[in-house]
Amino acid sequence: MIELKNVAYSYGGGALLSDISLTLAAGSFYFLTGPSGAGKTTLLKLCYGALQPTAGDVLLFGEDVAGLARDGIAALRRRVGVVHQDCQFLDHLSVAENIALPLDVSGRASAAADGDLNELMAWVGLTQRAEALPPELSGGERQRAALARAVIMSPDVVLADEPTGNVDWEMSQRLLRLLVELNRMGKTVLIATHDLSLIRAAKTQVQARVLRISNRQVQLAGADL
Amino acid sequence: MTVVRLDLRHLISGDRQANRVVPPSGVTAHLTIFAAAAMAFLAVFAMAMSLAAGRLAARWGDELAQSSTIRVVAPADQIAAQTQAALGILETTAGVAFARALDEAEQRALLAPWFGAELDLQALPVPQLIEMIEEDEGFDAAGLRLRLAAEVPGAFLDDHSRWRAPLVEAAGRLRLLGWISALLLGASVAAIVTLAARAALAANAQVISVLRLVGATDRYIAQAFIRRFSLRAFGGATIGVLCAMIAVAILPGASEAAGLLTGLSFQGWHWVLPLFIPPLCALVAFLATGVAARRTLGKLT
Incomplete structure (x- = not known):
């Protein structure tokens, strides 16, 4: 799915990540953890082509990201769902339109897709809020809307950067359950988080692997935390 | 594209x-x-x-390129004779297609904007104007001027090109x-x-x-x-x-x-x-x- 070969990334002078080799297997569930500023977000951005590695190769679905033109990256984003901690929307469009946005920009909007949209809205529990504008949503609702938008194209991979950072424990459990369900449907899930209790909670539901960033390297943490 | x-x-x-x-x-x-x-x-x-x-x-x-004017300035009793003489010269000048003296009504119309319509031309020493249209190849303006100066001293050629x-x-x-x-x-x-x-x-x-x-x-x-x-x-x-x-x-x-x-x-x-x-x-x-x-x-x- 996603393969990093000897990847390094440096901002300005300092190296943030160096010599990282990593393969995300299809259908698996990963956590990416590490202290703040260790490079979790940077690693995720490398995984969806928002950043180019300063050394090494990133292969997405077997294709080298460095060789992709801007339209190639756009096409790739349709196969990778991304959820940010502070997710952004088009504030002048309704929640439903925002969730359907990936369909519209890829020209796949249709009546059948509308059915999927309603189902997806029900799944994340936002049916009642379909016509609301994004600024009117609570933190938890925003995260669920972002998750719905990330998966409406039925991507193979879902990347989530601190998806539970702005919500309370109960809501983070709810988001986690949605992500676990996605994984059971066969999607590869990678969640960056520094919340160890979230990881523990997940381990009771799914076989999750934990990647830890320390000293500019990524290590596969043991089964125990 | x-x-x-x-x-x-x-x-x-x-x-x-x-x-x-x-x-x-x-x-x-x-x-x-x-x-x-x-x-x-x-x-x-x-x-x-x-x-x-x-x-x-x-x-x-277009309009001005083909036309020229000759002014005949002479004492009142000689003006008709000099006009005839100038017309005679123009008839024998190569390159002049047509020449005619403006009649009194036309001259009055030309002056009307300045002196008013009731002007009596006889009371003024107004020059006689001769309008001439040249042929496409044109005529020798310098030669014509010399001939006019020699034979009709009161006639002056104005070929418009200077102000046009x-x-x-x-x-x-x-x-x-x-x-x-x-x-x-x-x-x-x-x-x-x-x-x-x-x-x-x-x-x-x-x-x-x-x-x-x-x-x-x-x-x-x-x-x-x-x-x-x-x-x-x-x-x-x-x-x-x-x-x-x-x-x-x-x-x-x-x-x-x-x-x-x-x-x-x-x-x-x-x-x-x-x-x-x-x-x-x-x-x-x-x-x-x-x-x-x-x-x-x-x-x-």
Whole structure:
């Protein structure tokens, strides 16, 4: 799915990540953890082509990201769902339109897709809020809307950067359950988080692997935390 | 070129959704429309001036090139004899197609604007005028002057070229100025639209990053902006052109009394020309926004 070969990334002078080799297997569930500023977000951005590695190769679905033109990256984003901690929307469009946005920009909007949209809205529990504008949503609702938008194209991979950072424990459990369900449907899930209790909670539901960033390297943490 | 054609087709057919992803913007939109309208309005006048100057140059060139005048200045009792003598010389001059003395009524009409219609020509020492039309190959003006000086001392040749040439040149320059003005106005539209498009792109940075995140191509994003600005330029220019055409239409028309001025108004098929300004304006906006959008988007991830 996603393969990093000897990847390094440096901002300005300092190296943030160096010599990282990593393969995300299809259908698996990963956590990416590490202290703040260790490079979790940077690693995720490398995984969806928002950043180019300063050394090494990133292969997405077997294709080298460095060789992709801007339209190639756009096409790739349709196969990778991304959820940010502070997710952004088009504030002048309704929640439903925002969730359907990936369909519209890829020209796949249709009546059948509308059915999927309603189902997806029900799944994340936002049916009642379909016509609301994004600024009117609570933190938890925003995260669920972002998750719905990330998966409406039925991507193979879902990347989530601190998806539970702005919500309370109960809501983070709810988001986690949605992500676990996605994984059971066969999607590869990678969640960056520094919340160890979230990881523990997940381990009771799914076989999750934990990647830890320390000293500019990524290590596969043991089964125990 | 293919890209441009595809984009143009999209532009005309329109994509409601692509248009909606960029939030509506009030003031910028009105300013762009106003600027396009003002530029188009001025362009119509620049065009009218150019065409009028062109007509003027052509008329002065054609009508005056072939004709000359001879003035016979002599004491009243000799004037008829000298006129006959001058006409005699002209008949034998190679290159003169036709010559005739103006009669009293014509001379009075020429002087009427200055002295009034009731003028008695007999009371004034008015020179007799002889109008001559030359053949295409022209005549030897210097030779004719020498012959007149020798045989008819009161006759002077005026071949018009002395005062005609600078006027024709001035009219030509005026026409050139008109076209340069039109070009500058077009460039101004491009500059204004570029500035407005850049402002819009900067103001919508969040929209653009969201669209990129969910997999929109640069073309999809650019389309929304290009379509918007092209339509604004087209709409504004249409308003400006219509106002200007009405203004030109109600200008006082060309008349005999106006003499040298043929009037600024369009004539005949020239009325069609201003109608090309709105599509041209839209094309300029289309290209300017396209360049601005591609440049801005290229810098984003």
